[in-house]
Amino acid sequence: MIADVRITDKSFGPTVLMTGVKFSVDDGEKVGLIGRNGAGKTTLFGILTGADKDFTGSVIFRRGSVVVVTAQEHHDVGDITVLEYILSGLPEYARLRHILHTYPETMGNDMAKIEEYTQALDRFGQKGFYQIEELVTEELRNFQMDGMAERPLASLSGGQKRLVEVVKIMHAQADLALIDEPTNHMDYVAKKQFIDWMKASKQAMLVITHDRDVLKEVDRIVELKDGVTVNYEGNYDAYLKHNAFATSNAMNEYETVARRIANLKDKVLQFRRMKERTRDPDTIKQFKRRENQAAIELAELEKIEKPTFWIDREHVAQLDYKVADRYQKFKARNIHLRMKDGAMRSRRKLVEARDVALGYGDVLLFEGVNIDLREGEAVELRGRNGAGKTTLIRALLAGSTQDSKAAPVLYGGTLTLDPHVRVGVYEQEIAPTYLNMPLHDAIEQMYIDRKLAIGETKIRQLMGDYLFTDTDGMTPLVRLSGGQKARFQIISMLANDPQLLILDEPTNHLDLPSIEELETALERYAGAILYVSHDDYFRRKIGGVVVQIGAV
Incomplete structure (x- = not known):
């Protein structure tokens, strides 16, 4: 050791x-x-x-x-x-x-x-x-x-x-x-x-x-x-299996405790009523003793906090119906993404690239890139760091062809984004504008900056959906954990009910249940997804056409 x-x-x-x-x-x-x-x-x-x-x-x-x-x-x-x-x-x-x-x-x-x-x-x-x-x-x-x-x-x-x-x-x-x-x-x-x-x-x-x-x-x-x-x-694979078994047992134990608590509460009331009805001093003492014994045991059991129950989706599907029902009753709260499902798909083309060559100044980063992305489809941009994945995303969002240090230069081909599409972008870094704001104010200001309706009820709903407490709401973003910042970025990404999601390493900083919830929501998502991820589990879940940027 x-x-x-x-x-x-x-x-x-x-x-x-x-x-x-x-x-x-x-x-x-x-x-x-x-x-x-x-x-x-x-x-x-x-x-x-x-x-x-x-x-x-x-x-x-x-x-x-x-x-x-x-x-x-x-x-x-x-x-x-x-x-x-x-x-x-x-x-x-x-x-x-x-x-x-x-x-x-x-x-x-x-x-x-x-x-x-x-x-x-x-x-x-x-x-x-x-x-x-x-x-x-x-x-x-x-x-x-x-x-x-x-x-x-x-x-x-x-x-x-x-x-x-x-x-x-x-x-x-x-x-x-x-x-x-x-x-x-x-x-x-x-x-x-x-x-x-x-x-x-x-x-x-x-x-x-x-x-x-x-x-x-x-x-x-x-x-x-x-x-x-x-x-x-x-x-990890062994963990998922053992966790499902251990969590099933823990739920059973917790349910047993919950039933015992309910039973003891009934007994305390029962002994109290019987004590009040009787006139015999010895019987009163007997019921008082039993009431105290039940109350002491009840107080000890009520100190037991509800454990955190989480089982991955694959193993939940393998549970028998009784255990599955128990899990739905007791499972830990997770982030809740409000996204439209696949029934809304129109299949219109949102992103098109034809023989695109991009770079900065006189530096060509890549060439010969082709993309055809429609609603309900996914495209993965795959390439090494620095190959130009972020440059392509930036050019797509900015539509810039000007030769400047800040903007990507389109050396050849065509790159078009449907001008009417609503885009949600998940980025690694939070905009400096919001970093020193308390979370509550940052959510409000982010909506205002995008000219989206926002009020106190909506802010509280969002904070609840993404597991933020009132204390978190008063905490500046810069002081939140990496996982909490990632959840703010998801709120920002989904604020305008987007038809196209652009994801840059979305699983970084998220915990395992939150990653699974994100994957589940994206599998149901009605719009198009353009993403960058080096998480092989995530890539297998989302799938889509792989577009290589730069050398393999």
């Missing part, structure tokens, strides 16, 4: 977030950590990394083990380059390099320093640090960050910084890696490289992720829900 985690209490003021977190990680084991948005995964990650010490319990790493962590923030990094940042995060590298660079000038005949220098030389070679700069530079190239090794880290985008963190972890040669959402912003080639490395690596890993392609390759899944952790042996 390389890590042992026991957390008996983690609270924020009066709100208790964790009460029974208990799991371990063994040598070389790949563990996926999952949980609903808001369950506390980010908080738990902060505890594991040592950033959060305000909890009751223990986090114990085996003595002498090397633990590396993906950083969440990159404040105050100054002018440090990408290569310097990665190397500084490698265990032992900075210390050994310092010895090798400074001792020759200062050690003289000091035998202790000479011995330390000799050991450092051997260790530097054993760790492969003589070639590390070339290896890191090559890895950056594999992740489409060629030429960025010498760029200041601060100049990179959020997605590029996340990739830098992954490269740092891949070359750390640690005993345990704590990794948070590693594949967000990766294209399909980069993600495959990461997964292949994860499978081949001998180091243990605890990966916070809802990427089902990653979860498919782990050895065990730990789910954080209702303040406790539940362990599931096996990968």
Whole structure:
């Protein structure tokens, strides 16, 4: 065992977030950590990394083990380059390099320093640090960050910084890696490289992720829900099966408790009435005792909160009708997408591209792209990061053919969008206009900016549909979690009842039940879908024609 985690209490003021977190990680084991948005995964990650010490319990790493962590923030990094940042995060590298660079000038005949220098030389070679700069530079190239090794880290985008963190972890040669959402912003080639490395690596890993392609390759899944952790042996497919069985049993137990609570309430009233009717002192005492016993048991049972029940759609279909009915009664609330179903399809053409060639300035990104997208159909734009997928979407929405740095340049072909179609766009980044607004005000302003009707009742309905609380409504968007921001983006996308959806990696940040709800809604959707996704599960669900952008 390389890590042992026991957390008996983690609270924020009066709100208790964790009460029974208990799991371990063994040598070389790949563990996926999952949980609903808001369950506390980010908080738990902060505890594991040592950033959060305000909890009751223990986090114990085996003595002498090397633990590396993906950083969440990159404040105050100054002018440090990408290569310097990665190397500084490698265990032992900075210390050994310092010895090798400074001792020759200062050690003289000091035998202790000479011995330390000799050991450092051997260790530097054993760790492969003589070639590390070339290896890191090559890895950056594999992740489409060629030429960025010498760029200041601060100049990179959020997605590029996340990739830098992954490269740092891949070359750390640690005993345990704590990794948070590693594949967000990766294209399909980069993600495959990461997964292949994860499978081949001998180091243990605890990966916070809802990427089902990653979860498919782990050895065990730990789910954080209702303040406790539940362990599931096996990968994602095994988790779905075991979760369905465990949830069915938990529902049965909860229903038994619910029936007992109802029975005890009746007994308390019954004993109370019988006590009031009798005149015999001994009988009064007897009924009083029974009433107290029932009331005490009732009070204990009423402390039991309703667990979170979720079973994936495939396994729900396999339940017998009694269990299925129970699940519909007890299942956890999920986001609710209000979208028109397939009965409304007209099959008119919404997007057409003929031999399109696009780029910026004098740089041609791609050519020869053809699209024919009608209502009720789906088209996937597939290509590596930087190939031009976003450029094509931008050109489609802007209709720009002007030669400028900001607008895509149409070098050849035709690209048309039905001028009467209502378009909903899911984007990775929230518009800066709304970031510092409280969620409630941001929803209102977003509707006003689009000249759409909005009122207090509608805002509250939307917040309820997407699992936001009144407290969330008063919280600035910038302070919401990644999953909460993603839900705001879905509200924004669907605001104008669109006939065409343009989706850019919509599953990033969403938890598993929300991803399934999105997939289910999109399968019923009446309009057309143009999407970019490197989630193979999502791609299989939505399907459609694949249009390759750039080289394969």
